[in-house]
Amino acid sequence: MSIIGAVAVVALVGSGVYLWVGGHLNPLFASADGGCSEPQELVVVADPTIAPALAEIATDFDAASGDCVATEITAQDSADTAAVFASGNAAADAWVPESSVWLDRMNATATSLGQTAPEVEVRDGIASSPVVFAAAATKATELASEPVSWTRVLGGALPTILPDPEASAASLAGLYALRGHSSPDDPRQFAGAMIALGKSIPASTTAALGALGASDAPTIVITSEAQVAAYNDEEQSEPLVAAYPTDGTVALDYPFLALPEAASSKQTATPEPEAEGVKTRVELLADFEAAIRDDTEALTAAGFRAPDGSGTLDLAGISAEAPAAEAVLDGAAQLEILRAWGVLTLRSRMLAVIDVSGSMEEPAENGLRRIDIFQQAAVGAMQKFSGEVELGVWVFSTARNGELDYEDLAPIAPLADTAHTQQIAGIIQSLPERLGGATGLYDSTLAAVKRVRESYDPEKVNSVLLITDGRNEDENGIALDALLAELKKMDDPAKPVPVIMIGFGPDTDLAAMQQIAQVTKGAAYSASKPEDLGIVLVDALSQRTCRPNCG
Structure with missing residues (x-):
């Protein structure tokens, strides 16, 4: 039967009633007519x-x-x-x-x-969707001049933005892949890479992808192939391309x-008799x-591969053929990485207390002075810190500031403040000119803990980082037993101020440092070689949640 503007035919199909509308069977009318109210x-x-x-x-x-x-x-x-x-x-x-x-x-x-x-x-x-490196299309040629790989990310040779793995499975899977390419004999390598990646955490994956076009140097974002496809689908002014790690990748499932x-x-409830087929x-x-x-x-x-990773895509910026990717990831290992990430990216409020006694002038095994080695380690550490880290600097040696063994050179303030960061960089450069005196270790430690407590910030990890090459030499200052008693009296579990002590050189009093660390729930580290300072600093940061019982 023909009706102008539409065709409607009622037909019986099986036990259901269908209405033929516009050239096809529409089952919604049938279900309503069949007892689905x-x-x-x-x-x-x-x-x-x-x-x-x-x-x-x-x-x-x-x-x-x-x-x-x-x-x-x-x-x-x-x-x-x-x-x-x-x-x-x-x-x-x-x-x-x-x-x-x-x-x-x-x-x-x-x-x-x-x-x-x-x-x-x-x-x-x-x-499924493999984890890839997203890059601005305009930087693709320059980026491809060298192999893009997890190994380069691990070594810091490839500028990388990592969206927060607390919110992004692609980022977490990327860290899992990154750990797989790190040295199993040196866990500090992976920890150091995470510290560097956590220096600046974007607000979201979209924000991270949007920042690629503004980067001067070829920069990548660790993300998924599907997220690159979705970003490009929004007709961005700067489209992206997916770069596939040459040393393999993983996939989201x-x-x-x-x-x-x-x-x-x-x-x-139990269907009525007329709706028994529902x-x-x-x-x-x-x-x-x-x-x-x-x-x-x-x-x-939408840019997704089949569950087994196969499939051909025809999307801008995406490879047509799927890369080989590991889809079955160790969930427990990823959660372990996530916990480590949480520790390493905890925002710190730290007072660095640096030994400038005369012994820092002495040469190390490699011919450089101890203070020169420390300068190199300090510059490397500064590069790893996020702008949200708050850092202050003291130096210490006997009678450094009148009768005091310590001198306040920079207040505890955010490194995001360019002027403050430049001030600290200037202090580091000036350290050789400040050398002199003996090691006033105990008085400086007590004063530093008191200073951090005075302006305690419950939203941050408040700590004292003390670097020394010797033992206490201030005979007129507080004794070790009295210092430990004072620190124990000041201890407040609700406001912990751990003292992290790093000693280097053959003259450090590791036993005393360990006692100070124990009473403040901090840690004591010994760098057998001064050039190990950078490695020890990674340990000091990565073991913050297990103190004082780190294995």
């Missing part, structure tokens, strides 16, 4: 990187389904979802995080909160996680999962 709702929480593609699939799924279903795709950062679910608020039927590591994070967080983690049925990934308890709790929420969720796996076109168009 209101749609069943499915709620799927998905990482923002894949949520738009899933929303497109959901629209087609709802339209094509005869089960009267309304599928809601809620975009939420995987880290946030992990935290929400861990607290017992798993109000969804399924969750698609960008990586299985967020399931491990959810379970670990639930345990720490004394909660029972929600029951989750882990199903295979629905897509996008698992499909069903929450049976949530689905069961939302299940409607599916349960669990069945509908299985159907939606199948629809996702069948609709490879939507995921490919």
